[in-house]
Amino acid sequence: MFEQTGLSLDGYMELWRIIAIVTGGTIYIFFSYRGLRLLKVGRISVLFFLRTVLLLIMILLIGEAAIKVQSYSKEKAKIAILVDSSKSMGMRSSDSGRTRLEAVMDFFKGNSEFMQWMGNNFLPEYYRVDSETKELSLDNASGIVPLVSGTDLKGALDYVRARHSPEDLSAVVLFSDGLDTEGMKETVSSYGMKYGVPVFTISPGSSAKKDVALLDLKSSGFAIVGENYHVEFDITMNGWKTLNVTVSLRNESTALLTRTVKIKDGETQRLKFEFNPQKGGKAVYTIEVPVYDGEEFSENNRLTFVLTSIVNTLRVMLLSGKPSWELRFLREAMKSNPWVDLVNFNILRTTVDFVNVPERELSLIPFPADEIFQKGLDSFDVFIILNFETEQFVPSSYLGKVVDFVKNGGGFAIIGGSLLSRSRYYAGTPMEEVVPVFPGGGDYKGEFGIKPAPGAFLHPLLAPFREEDIHLENLPKMDFLNAASSIKKWAVPVIVSSADNKPVIVAGSYGKGRIMTVLSDSLWRLGINMAADGRDPKLFNSFWRNALNWLSGARGMDNFIVEPESDEFMPGNPVRLRLNVLDRLYRPVKNGEMKIIIKDAVNEKIMKEKILSVEEANNGVIIESLPEGTYRVAAEIIKNGRTEETRTAGFIVRGKAGEMDSPFSDEEFLKNLAESTGGSFYRIQDKINRLPVKPGFIKKITGEKKKRIWNHRLFYFSTIIILSAEWFLRRRWRLG
Amino acid sequence: MKKKSIVIFAVIIAFSGAVHSMDIISWAKISAGGAGTDSRDAGIKSLIVEIMKRTNIDIDPEIRLVQVNPALFSFPFVTLSYNSDLRFTALEIKILRDYLLAGGTIFIDNPGGVRGNVFDLAVRREFNKIFSGVSFEAIPISDVIYKSFYLIKFVSGRVIAQPYLDGIRVGGRYAVIYSLNDIFGACAKSSDGGGGWEFDVVPGGEGQREHAIRLAVNIIMYVLTLDYKEDMVHKPFILRRESK
Numbered sequence: 001m002f003e004q005t006g007l008s009l010d011g012y013m014e015l016w017r018i019i020a021i022v023t024g025g026t027i028y029i030f031f032s033y034r035g036l037r038l039l040k041v042g043r044i045s046v047l048f049f050l051r052t053v054l055l056l057i058m059i060l061l062i063g064e065a066a067i068k069v070q071s072y073s074k075e076k077a078k079i080a081i082l083v084d085s086s087k088s089m090g091m092r093s094s095d096s097g098r099t100r101l102e103a104v105m106d107f108f109k110g111n112s113e114f115m116q117w118m119g120n121n122f123l124p125e126y127y128r129v130d131s132e133t134k135e136l137s138l139d140n141a142s143g144i145v146p147l148v149s150g151t152d153l154k155g156a157l158d159y160v161r162a163r164h165s166p167e168d169l170s171a172v173v174l175f176s177d178g179l180d181t182e183g184m185k186e187t188v189s190s191y192g193m194k195y196g197v198p199v200f201t202i203s204p205g206s207s208a209k210k211d212v213a214l215l216d217l218k219s220s221g222f223a224i225v226g227e228n229y230h231v232e233f234d235i236t237m238n239g240w241k242t243l244n245v246t247v248s249l250r251n252e253s254t255a256l257l258t259r260t261v262k263i264k265d266g267e268t269q270r271l272k273f274e275f276n277p278q279k280g281g282k283a284v285y286t287i288e289v290p291v292y293d294g295e296e297f298s299e300n301n302r303l304t305f306v307l308t309s310i311v312n313t314l315r316v317m318l319l320s321g322k323p324s325w326e327l328r329f330l331r332e333a334m335k336s337n338p339w340v341d342l343v344n345f346n347i348l349r350t351t352v353d354f355v356n357v358p359e360r361e362l363s364l365i366p367f368p369a370d371e372i373f374q375k376g377l378d379s380f381d382v383f384i385i386l387n388f389e390t391e392q393f394v395p396s397s398y399l400g401k402v403v404d405f406v407k408n409g410g411g412f413a414i415i416g417g418s419l420l421s422r423s424r425y426y427a428g429t430p431m432e433e434v435v436p437v438f439p440g441g442g443d444y445k446g447e448f449g450i451k452p453a454p455g456a457f458l459h460p461l462l463a464p465f466r467e468e469d470i471h472l473e474n475l476p477k478m479d480f481l482n483a484a485s486s487i488k489k490w491a492v493p494v495i496v497s498s499a500d501n502k503p504v505i506v507a508g509s510y511g512k513g514r515i516m517t518v519l520s521d522s523l524w525r526l527g528i529n530m531a532a533d534g535r536d537p538k539l540f541n542s543f544w545r546n547a548l549n550w551l552s553g554a555r556g557m558d559n560f561i562v563e564p565e566s567d568e569f570m571p572g573n574p575v576r577l578r579l580n581v582l583d584r585l586y587r588p589v590k591n592g593e594m595k596i597i598i599k600d601a602v603n604e605k606i607m608k609e610k611i612l613s614v615e616e617a618n619n620g621v622i623i624e625s626l627p628e629g630t631y632r633v634a635a636e637i638i639k640n641g642r643t644e645e646t647r648t649a650g651f652i653v654r655g656k657a658g659e660m661d662s663p664f665s666d667e668e669f670l671k672n673l674a675e676s677t678g679g680s681f682y683r684i685q686d687k688i689n690r691l692p693v694k695p696g697f698i699k700k701i702t703g704e705k706k707k708r709i710w711n712h713r714l715f716y717f718s719t720i721i722i723l724s725a726e727w728f729l730r731r732r733w734r735l736g
Numbered sequence: 737m738k739k740k741s742i743v744i745f746a747v748i749i750a751f752s753g754a755v756h757s758m759d760i761i762s763w764a765k766i767s768a769g770g771a772g773t774d775s776r777d778a779g780i781k782s783l784i785v786e787i788m789k790r791t792n793i794d795i796d797p798e799i800r801l802v803q804v805n806p807a808l809f810s811f812p813f814v815t816l817s818y819n820s821d822l823r824f825t826a827l828e829i830k831i832l833r834d835y836l837l838a839g840g841t842i843f844i845d846n847p848g849g850v851r852g853n854v855f856d857l858a859v860r861r862e863f864n865k866i867f868s869g870v871s872f873e874a875i876p877i878s879d880v881i882y883k884s885f886y887l888i889k890f891v892s893g894r895v896i897a898q899p900y901l902d903g904i905r906v907g908g909r910y911a912v913i914y915s916l917n918d919i920f921g922a923c924a925k926s927s928d929g930g931g932g933w934e935f936d937v938v939p940g941g942e943g944q945r946e947h948a949i950r951l952a953v954n955i956i957m958y959v960l961t962l963d964y965k966e967d968m969v970h971k972p973f974i975l976r977r978e979s980k
Contacts, residue, residue, distance in 0.1 A: 321792075322759060322792040322793065322794070323791070323792065323793050323957065323960035323961050324759040324761070324960065325761070325812050325960070326759075327960065327961065328812065328839075328959070328960050328961065328962060329812075329839060331961065331962055331964065332839065332909075332962060335908075335962075335963075336907075342967075343967070343969060344964060344967060345969070346961060346964060347792055348791055348792055348885060348957065348961075349790065349791050349792045350792055353789065353790055353791055353792060354789055354790060355790050355791075355886075356790060356946070357886065357950075359977075360887075360977050361886055361887050361977075362885065362886060362887065362977075363883045363884065363885060363886070363887050363965050363970065363973070363974050363977070364885070365969070365970060365973045387759055417759045418759055419759075480759075521759055524812075525810075527838065527839055528809050528812055528835075528838045528839040528840060529809050529810060530838075531809055531834050531835070531837070531838035532806035532807075532808075532809035532810075533806060534834075537838040537839065
């Protein structure tokens with residue numbers, strides 16, 4: 001036990017009193033000096049001294065001065081031991097076979113001299129650090145499993161310092177591989193200089209001798225279909241003198257690019273891969289290098305990213321059997337749509353037409369059936385045939401390409417007219433398969449009104465008809481209707497004739513594609529004829545703008561959607577999937593069963609399977625505990641034990657970038673941190689018996705006594721004596 | 737009185753003509769501002785036959801007369817050919833403006849074949865009212881109108897009053913096309929049933945007549961396909977043929 005004595009001013013010493021006393025005292029001393037300046041220096045000093053003493057006595061009096069005696073004990077200062085327990089600390093050393101965390105635990109167990117030094121001189125506090133910082137009992141430390149992907153070293157250091165005053169904390173000891181995931185590396189020196197407590201960093205060492213790593217991927221995440229997109233990344237190699245590394249890019253199982261790079265030991269090269277997404281939507285891409293002989297760590301041999309490809313320009317192929325108003329207005333609708341890249345071929349004359357001039361005086365070109373059907377069709381998003389009779393111009397065998405086009409996800413529109421009827425809706429050709437109606441009955445050649453088909457009002461094709469200024473009861477009349485005897489089961493009527501509900505527009509999905517048939521060539525009246533009574537003639541154009549989106553399978557226009565809530569999920573967090581199952585008329589489906597299958601996108605291994613009702617699925621699906629990886633979810637609608645429709649989507653489960661990028665500890669970072677705070681850097685295998693930090697102590701007050709002096713008689717007696725002496729001397733030295 | 741009854745008859749035809757059959761194009765003439773009764777029906781009828789003979793376009797041989805009222809909007813293409821003065825009412829001007837902005841096209845053929853005649857002055861004055869401040873511009877010979885079917889290098893008609901077509905552009909296309917050269921007159925077959933032509937064509941004779949028919953075919957093809965022949969896929973063919 002120790003004691004310390006001091007003066008205490010316990011009176012009413014508010015700030016204003018102190019200021020008043022100090023100001024008054026200063027003025028008093030200043031003027032008293034001016035009054036004394038004619039005297040000799042010795043006399044001035046005596047009087048000045050007496051007056052200053054009087055001023056001090058006044059302060060002590062007002063401050064109710066007392067003598068304070070405190071008793072206290074001395075305690076050891078604290079030392080904070082931070083143990084990195086993030087996922088990277090689970091990497092094993094190729095030499096010892098131990099994980100980095102096990103090496104730290106062995107240090108605590110085996111280095112008794114260090115532990116004794118620490119115990120003798122400090123009060124140690126232990127913390128575990130990953131993405132969060134928590135207190136740790138050394139007894140339980142060996143049970144830590146390094147699973148968390150994320151290391152926030154700055155957060156840990158801030159946390160520890162905030163819990164102690166600077167005198168209280170003598171040092172911080174950090175056991176870590178330095179693989180911080182929160183971007184501390186860039187600011188470590190400036191941060192360390194301001195930290196105020198020395199940090200001693202101890203590296204558990206590296207886990208491999210040979211490694212090829214792909215790092216630091218830069219991808220904007222958004223691409224435009226058909227346009228070049230590039231990603232950049234680093235490739236780094238350690239352990240071989242030189243190595244020819246094959247780097248490949250693939251979209252799920254489809255290889256897109258391969259490049260061989262010659263790289264030297266310790267070298268890092270920045271690589272750029274450029275490719276051209278061909279389809280809209282989200283897809284998971286992987287860049288990878290093989291695992292080379294002697295490479296013990298393969299988690300950094302792969303980079304994955306999700307790319308959302310936007311259809312910026314819809315490529316539309318339009319074939320028209322003859323010039324017509326439908327063609328004229330359809331062309332204008334497409335040409336006025338900045339998102340449409342239209343390729344159009346029209347039959348302007350047939351073999352029976354007599355042009356009266358040599359070919360060279362005509363602007364006509366031969367119909368390029370080969371180019372369209374054999375080579376080019378797949379490069380289009382939507383294929384439209386308008387009142388087109390294929391027989392004269394396209395070999396029947398070519399028409400199978402249209403079926404393939406639709407099955408592979410293309411949009412196909414058939415617009416009516418006399419030639420469609422004459423061709424009997426392509427009956428007897430391979431294209432018959434993708435025509436949503438059966439021919440039959442006679443065409444109707446008179447005026448008729450149109451209206452949404454019963455129950456079809458929510459169909460996306462009718463979105464423009466749902467606008468407020470479109471009065472459905474007052475739409476322009478059509479004037480020709482191709483007859484259809486019935487509709488195929490995979491299609492539904494969307495617009496029908498007002499009087500007798502005959503199908504006018506029929507739509508449906510087939511394979512991965514969508515098909516629409518307009519059984520009239522007078523839809524153009526929804527444009528110019530609307531203007532007859534002062535309405536905006538936009539309906540025809542907006543119908544087609546919207547129809548092209550639907551036909552091309554634009555995002556959000558499908559009646560069965562499965563999509564992860566995020567492109568990436570953290571390991572340990574649930575993967576949430578959004579599902580929306582609508583019927584063919586886009587009304588919510590309540591009945592039925594759905595199967596959710598999660599597969600590893602690399603090796604196709606089924607990771608999870610779940611069967612639930614469609615109604616449950618529409619509320620969202622949660623998949624628990626998927627390890628890090630690239631996944632593909634398939635949602636299947638099951639009817640009568642058979643899979644009726646399937647939709648798929650990709651997602652990634654991965655921890656924070658940087659956590660598992662390298663098998664090597666970032667010792668440079670650890671050194672910078674230690675040196676900038678005034679600490680030192682060590683490797684765990686170094687013989688560390690003690691750290692160069694002086695033992696510190698903290699005073700802990702255990703008791704206090706006070707003896708008042710301001711009200712003591714002697715105090716007042718002394719005041720009178722000093723006042724009297726001052727008065728006496730002034731009189732004697734003939735001052736006023 | 738006679739004129740009034742003809743107009744009433746024309747209105748009846750126009751409304752009944754709103755019903756077309758399939759992909760057959762209806763030919764309609766404007767009856768407005770006093771125009772419509774004495775235009776070149778014979779020339780139009782011959783032209784329809786020529787167009788159907790030479791191209792894949794089907795046109796109803798019946799020529800409809802349409803007034804400038806809401807019925808006009810059922811005919812995306814109308815012609816105007818008259819030999820006298822022409823004055824549109826304020827309502828007709830508004831309807832014509834709405835019609836042209838909504839996608840309609842008017843082809844005007846001056847049967848007088850003289851620049852500055854009464855009809856020419858009337859057309860320029862009245863269409864200046866429709867699009868105030870916008871007047872006719874010469875359609876350059878490089879325009880797609882001259883390539884829409886035939887590759888045409890010069891403008892023709894019954895006469896050559898002007899070596900180019902005039903036009904008013906609306907939304908990237910010529911919504912009004914005006915010929916001073918009496919194209920319909922060049923196409924008109926004589927009414928005596930002998931198969932001859934009604935008018936002589938000067939100064940170029942029968943070659944000029946053929947070119948007038950080709951120009952008329954191109955105009956109709958342009959109205960139905962717009963700038964189709966400007967599409968990239970056609971350009972190399974057209975350039976190759978034009979260079980020969």
